[in-house]
Amino acid sequence: MANTPDYSWPPMETRQVMGQNIKRLDGPQKSAGRAKYTSDFTRKDLLFAAYQTSPYAHARVTKVDTTPAERMPGVKAVQVVSPAGTEVQWEGTEIVAVAAVTEEIATEAVGKIKVEYEVLPHLVREDDLTKAGTHVKAAGEKTVGDPEQAFQQAEVTSDGHYGIPVVTHCCLETHGQVIEWRGDHVNCWPSTQDVTRYAGTLAPNLKVPVANIDVRMDYVGGGFGSKFAPDSWGEVCARLSQKAGGAPVKLFLDRATEQLIAGNRPSAYAKIKLGGKKDGTITAWQSESWATGGVTGGGSPPLPYIIANIPNQRQNHSAVSVNCGPQRAWRAPNNQQASYLTCCAIEDFAAKAALDPLEVFKTNLNLYAPEARRATYAWQLDKAAELAEWKQLWKLRGQGSKGAVKRGLGIGFNAWAGMGHNSQCRAIIHADGSVEIEIGTQDLGTGTRTIITQVAAETFGLPVGAVGLTIGSNQLPPDSASGGSTTVGGVSASTRKASVNALAKLYEAAAPALGVEPAQLEARGGKIQVKGGGKSLTWAEACRKIGGGGSISETGANDSRNPGGLIAAGASGIQIADVSVDTETGVVKVNRYVAVQDCGLIINPRLAESQVYGAIIMGISTALFEQRVMDEQTGRMLNADMEFYKLAGISDIGDIVVHMDIRPENDKRGVIGLGEPPAIAICAAIGNAVANAIGVRVPRIPMTPDHVLDTLDGRAV
Template identity: 55%
Template sequence: MPDYNWPEPDSAALVGKRISRVDGPAKVTGTAKYTYDVTRPGMLYAKVLRSPYAHCRIVSIDVSAAEKLPGVEAVYVVQGAGTEIHWQGDDIAAVAAVDEQTAEDAVQNIKVQYKQLAHLVQEEDLSKAGDRAKPAAEQVVGNPDEAFAAAEAVTVEGYYGTSVVTHCCLESHGFVAEWEGDTLTVYPSTQAVERLTGQFAEALKIPATNVHTMMQYVGGGFGSKFAVDRWGIAAAHLAKQTGKPVKLMLERAPEQMVAGNRPSVYAKVKIAAKPDGTLTAWESDSWSTGGMGGGGSPPMPYIWNFPHQRKRHTAVSINAGSARAWRAPNHPQGCYVTMCSIEDLAAKLKMDPLDLVLKNIALTGERSELYRQELLKAAELMEWKRRWHPRAQGSPGPVKQGLGLALHTWAGRGHAAECRITIHPDGYVEVSTCTQDIGTGTRTVIAIVAAETLGVPMEMVKLNIGDNHLPPGGSSGGSTTVGGVSSSTRRAAMDAREQLFARIASGLGTTAENLETVNGTVRVKNDPSKGFTWKQAAAKLGVNPVSAMGKNPDEAKGALTSSGVGGVQMADVSVDTETGVVRVNKMVAVQDCGLIVDMKTAESQVYGAMIMGIGYTLFEERVMDEITGRMLNPNMEFYKLAGLADTPEMVVHMWTDAEQQKRGVIGLGEPPTISPGAAIANAVANATGVRVPTLPLTPDKVLAALEKGGLA
């Protein structure tokens, strides 16, 4: 049995190198087909009538006029008379018609009587939440009262928060559904091709074996695309009713209103330290919303294990679309509140926050030495020690420059996955696993691992993904995919290689254990002159290909993934103190994530995460109107995202050393999006000398904080 491990960096041909993503050309030339691009013969288009009110009861619904409209083939009532609706944009009825316009017209012909009910759509002012606020039990660690009361304690109090933001997938949510008898074929836009199987089967009361889900490309998910959703089931019903394929994709407005968001958090925080900066105590009163379900507490204090803590959290239920997992769920909020509070304490102590976090680094636990090294590396790349200045003591003139930092962590252990590898007699290699590439480079990573293991060029590896008839490959969430599928692929490839060796060894006058694959050849170890080219070796298989299964985890076959990654980010900003406009000049990210399969796509994850971070820090905010109960910016105009021109110089340093090599492949997609909020906001505080309490850091808030003055 082979030794199941990863190749060492000096012997690796592909793993750890900078390799362009294999589907890049297909994406930029438009040959990559997303669900939005799927068309089926005779396909109908579906549109959804959505609630105009944040809270109401459906008194009656009359679809007859819609049904009579020429071109309309079916109407499906999602939530009928008597139903209580809890947020604007919730699905009420869906129409399938010959084209989008007819479906849209039909939706407008559905007559619904609503009884409006009282709503709450804003949560920052907790005093207005009434019985919508549900406090959880207080949590206490150590003796916070004593720690705060200590004579030497230096305390700082602050208020910090982040608004609800939405996922903004470039490709909206949606499905194409098609029946053949009792068998349903679905083309979803999803992060979970195989998980949808059971969800459709259960909702439609058909055997899971009758559901076929297929997707090759998805235009973003970020945590919002794991479910069939009401509109997916509606599409399936409409397809059943009409006997024709039905396509239902959300328009941008409902995409922003109902297809997911990140919970807010608001927190009043008090922390204490000894005069030398040693952190002692944490106290927080926080609240948040994730829609009707309220919102749980983010991890606070984040990363820093204060010896004494008191925490109270209140979930606020509001009439707005429900939260979904948003890239590193809860971490950006927890990081923001914690790191801003620590930065404010550093300012009060007149300490450089870099010195303060280094001094307390042991409070971060087992990762502390790595964090220390990462902080020093980031500081070097930012020239922190040369460029940092105490608060508001930077450049003269109205535009103030400042630096800020934050730290983050994530788990990222590779998830359960299975993979089948087939070596065909012509030398081509087929890798089959039901995973999906949500833009993270999953395809590329699988191809690299298979090609590396078999010693063949990547062009000889053909991938089959995104089809639930393939071996299960898991959902893409929690940054667990690359660790999972690279491990299953590695094991399958090693076993396939063993089988190949076994079948051809005698032809080389040796036994399987004496063979190796190197650079397109199969040869005898220690006697490289004896061997076959890869194609010759494969040809020896005759008519019977080699096929092997690999899975993750597989205790008997090595530990190829582990858990726990982290990183440090630093931001350099300019704040125009006359206008309140903030620009990010530069960001530095130092990130560890175990063994890196593809340096290029790994760095790309960090770049994207930082840009997304600039978005939620400076621009993004779900604006809810308390009077009408509406979301006022369900568009890409006043829901503001960072554009190219708002993107700063970005320096990414991936942490690679023997220790990370040993840890195996760990996920990376989420962690680098955690720190930007705190790093940028702290840089703004450093630049201006004042704390802008809540994200996004819009000009009105920056100016208000400057006018108010003071530390917090």
């Protein structure tokens, strides 16, 4: 083709399908239970696998005797994962797995395997740094400007200490897969965020060519950043199938093991001092922070978050190694922690200066946020304040309501990149008029199916019902992992390009019948017509020109390094929490939660809003309830369940008000990912609202009655 086709998005005002609140296409399947997740997989010859895991946080395996399991009728395969000599570094480490004809036999058999340990010393808590001893490693010091002088000259200084604990991902569908290894072919049905690369990651361990590994997944029950790789259980599952003569084996983690080893978000703790002027301008930042993400330490929140250009800074950060399951990416890794620590410090500074924090946030974002985002934050602060009725409801810290129940408001901010990932799409137009779109991507429940279909339908001038879509297989054009809020950008760009390319071929087929050049045609309203009106063919008539039995099949690709104007990076948002705190019981309730969020061009406002709702619900859950409780005496997690690992229920959420910032200047930037940014600032906003309500800072998330009452009564939190 001589000229590069014009892939650019149709102007906002001419869009027919994009921008519409199309209902989630797989909604009926999901709500009626017809959507089959991998964990629903069933087949007559299916074997069930179970693990025995380490009850110790730190130990050396000295003996694994599998004979009791091997002797049991119904047991088809036994796979030792941690043989004698292995040093176990956290509770829940997989020791041995058994596959059997029923789940009950597998569980019973694996329980009979005798494992002996030499127990070694452990550390499982990092919240008190003074008790962490040699587990603490320096992880970065930084000085900017002259912090000493800046603090000396400061008109206002504020001090605070803050903490946000380890939380787990709590995917409703635990990690796992079904695998059958028949001859030299391996068929995998994983629960994954990365259908395309699953085979490539698994293949070297199995020593099977990637080409011989088939991967399929229709639905996944949550990932949040914890399901990128096949993991050790992928390989173990394959080995069990191999040993069992190729029968499919289903290996899913039980809830406790899921909580222990399948991912968690690192903690972060900090002592932060701010200095600045009476007008609210911050001039100096000092922080001593520490965090853990497991044995390797980890967790390094970028401080100060967003207001990174404070001219004078002194920071030091330590990583604490604990004998707990390893961290994984958790919906905007490092950002919730950084947002919490930074926004709380700003709020405390504003309270110390007796200023309205709305103004203090505005002043400092305007001075120190990345230049491209400053105007957006200023607009969003005003919009969020309007929706939260800030002017009417906000009172100086602790000056609010009389009586036991105190109301307060608090602010948090977020930022995220969200550039679309590499993606390829195939668009097929058949001579009978039917249309298929194929991408090897996955829909994490975010609405990916729906937005791909909308982009294709928009391009072809068809309703969404006329476009078929296949995703969820590595036999399709390759996509990438759904992580980092990159999917919507990747798949929308590749779909747009593939669809434009296919349409160009259809124009070539149809043009002679209309007596014009292909370039004079457009697809609108179910027709292929001459631009500016005039002659037209219906979509079906035009497709018949492809020729009997023929098809057009064209591909399109998004290259994240060269996005070509369809997509962009850089979303930001402001959120305001309005809470009530019962100071007699310490119970915090969210009255209203306001989120103002931009994410560029929005393909489906309803689904975009749903993403923000989901993020806020997840965030409120972490702000009020969630924490991993570790017992130093036994080295074990005490709430590796969903009973004492508390998640918010629907009546714990309060009212959520979402305002998508769809001003034309944002639309022009193209599509930007949205999964992560709205999940970042919730602990910050709620923490600040609680401080505003009760007059003192509750230093540690979650805002539980013990943390709130201990703070009010002057006990250590």
